[in-house]
Amino acid sequence: MKKGIIIQGSSRSEGDTSKIVDLLRKQTGFDIVDLNRKKIKHFDYNFNNRDDDFTDLFKNIVTNYKIIVFVTPIYWYSMSGLMKVFFDRISDFLKLDKDYGRKLRGMKMASVSSSNDNRFYEGFEMPFKNSADYLGMEYKGHLHAWILNDTIPEEVKNKINEFASNKLIND
Ligand SMILES: Cc1cc2nc3c(=O)[nH]c(=O)nc-3n(C[C@H](O)[C@H](O)[C@H](O)COP(=O)(O)O)c2cc1C
Numbered sequence: 346m347k348k349g350i351i352i353q354g355s356s357r358s359e360g361d362t363s364k365i366v367d368l369l370r371k372q373t374g375f376d377i378v379d380l381n382r383k384k385i386k387h388f389d390y391n392f393n394n395r396d397d398d399f400t401d402l403f404k405n406i407v408t409n410y411k412i413i414v415f416v417t418p419i420y421w422y423s424m425s426g427l428m429k430v431f432f433d434r435i436s437d438f439l440k441l442d443k444d445y446g447r448k449l450r451g452m453k454m455a456s457v458s459s460s461n462d463n464r465f466y467e468g469f470e471m472p473f474k475n476s477a478d479y480l481g482m483e484y485k486g487h488l489h490a491w492i493l494n495d496t497i498p499e500e501v502k503n504k505i506n507e508f509a510s511n512k513l514i515n516d
Contacts, residue, residue: 347411349375349513354417354428355459356381361492362418362459365505368497369457372509375414378402380427388433392441399434400442407448412485414513415473416457422466424458424473432476450481455512457488465489485512
């Protein structure tokens with residue numbers, strides 16, 4: 346049976362976002378991809394970037410998983426640049442290799458943001474939700490999590506546990 350994949354979009358592999366990702370992994374048993382350890386070039390209208398890691402990564406995700414959980418730090422009120430490039434590159438599979446692009450239909454998506462306080466910005470979630478709708482994916486919702494003094498506060502741990510069981514696994 347297919348499970349989920351967590352896509353970590355931080356510019357440091359072992360920073361705040363990775364702590365959230367580790368707890369999510371423990372709660373769900375999902376696999377992890379760290380975009381910071383992949384070589385993924387920007388979108389190119391001429392597709393002169395097909396020699397990087399994106400093509401194999403995308404094919405693996407749409408073939409072997411049923412839910413994608415995007416976990417990103419908040420950088421300048423938005424998802425990280427690494428994660429935005431991942432979204433831009435999905436366009437490759439809407440123009441070339443469309444059979445793989447179509448596999449997103451019916452898959453599920455959720456999003457998680459991380460920062461150092463509980464402040465959350467209106468509109469942050471929109472690109473995830475609208476992209477899921479556009480791609481024919483079922484959007485499961487968003488969770489904002491935060492790290493204080495290098496640890497996940499109890500309140501946030503509870504939110505993550507609840508989100509994992511209600512939105513990511515028991516569904
Ligand atoms: C380039 C950059 C931009 C940031 N912009 C914001 C922001 O707009 N709002 C916010 O609350 N925190 C912002 N932060 C703080 C990060 O969201 C926060 O430190 C987060 O926990 C970092 O996660 P990481 O260790 O995985 O990168 C920013 C941090 C960086 C490095």
